[in-house]
Amino acid sequence: MRRIASLALVAVLAGSGPVAAAAPELRTEDQKTLYTLGIAISRSLETFHLSESELEAVTAGMADGVLHRDPKIDVNQYGPKLQAFQQARAASGAADEKKAAQAFLDKAATEKGATKTPSGLVITTIKPGAGPSPKATDTVKVHYHGTLIDGTVFDSSVDRKEPATFPLNGVIPCWTEGLQLMKVGGKSRLVCPSNLAYGDRGAGVKIKPGAALVFDVELLEIVKTP
Numbered sequence: 001m002r003r004i005a006s007l008a009l010v011a012v013l014a015g016s017g018p019v020a021a022a023a024p025e026l027r028t029e030d031q032k033t034l035y036t037l038g039i040a041i042s043r044s045l046e047t048f049h050l051s052e053s054e055l056e057a058v059t060a061g062m063a064d065g066v067l068h069r070d071p072k073i074d075v076n077q078y079g080p081k082l083q084a085f086q087q088a089r090a091a092s093g094a095a096d097e098k099k100a101a102q103a104f105l106d107k108a109a110t111e112k113g114a115t116k117t118p119s120g121l122v123i124t125t126i127k128p129g130a131g132p133s134p135k136a137t138d139t140v141k142v143h144y145h146g147t148l149i150d151g152t153v154f155d156s157s158v159d160r161k162e163p164a165t166f167p168l169n170g171v172i173p174c175w176t177e178g179l180q181l182m183k184v185g186g187k188s189r190l191v192c193p194s195n196l197a198y199g200d201r202g203a204g205v206k207i208k209p210g211a212a213l214v215f216d217v218e219l220l221e222i223v224k225t226p
Contacts, residue, residue: 043205047090094200094210101194101212104149108191122191123178126216129186134168134222136176141165141221147214154206154213163220172197179219187218 026032050058064071109116114124134140143163146155157164168176174192182188192213194200202209 046205047086047093047202047209049089049093090202090209091200093208094194094202097208097210098194098212101149101210105191105193105212117177117181119173119177119196120193121174121177121196123181124189124191125182125186126189127185127187127218129183129219131184131186131219132222133181133183134179134219136168136180139165139167139223139225140179140219141223142179143218143220145216148206149212149214152206154204158216165223174213175215175217178215179217182217182219184219184222187216190215190217 026035045058048054061071063069105120105122108114108122108124111124114122116122141163142165143157144155145153145158147153153159168179172192174190174196177196178188178190178192192215194210194212197211197213198207198209200209202211207213
């Protein structure tokens, strides 16, 4: 069973290429469950931006650890370096992501009806509202559809068919600023540079460090608090 687990993890982490080709077929329920374990582990490695050759070193370390073999290096010496290594890789990945997003942000700012604020937020009114505008300290009820710049959906209250309610001072800066520029009943598109979204840390699996985000937001209500 350990051998199957090791192969499954190697296959998942490699994703494609010679290592993946050596993976066993996922026929049994145990094999499929172990494959899922590999997927879960791979997600924790996203910020390292590993190359295929680097991944070979990672999987070799995993195999030695899982099978309780003697480490090939002094883990106590290199363990403390992991955090700095991860931060450096995340920063490098964020810089690449920001560069790719800049062209999208520049184009969005030139589209008809778009306004670029001093912070870098690009907002376009899709449907004007007739009600009041919220303040940063207000709680709002909205419907929203969030995508990456390539159109990948990462979160959507519209798809869930359930509006979201939250305080404006408890969300990403893009929303805090953008919603205050809207009126109740209106719908706008917010194009958020990474510094107004999740910055160099990213969020979850889909939102990479440095990613720009796009939200179509409908402001349904300013929620009255007791």
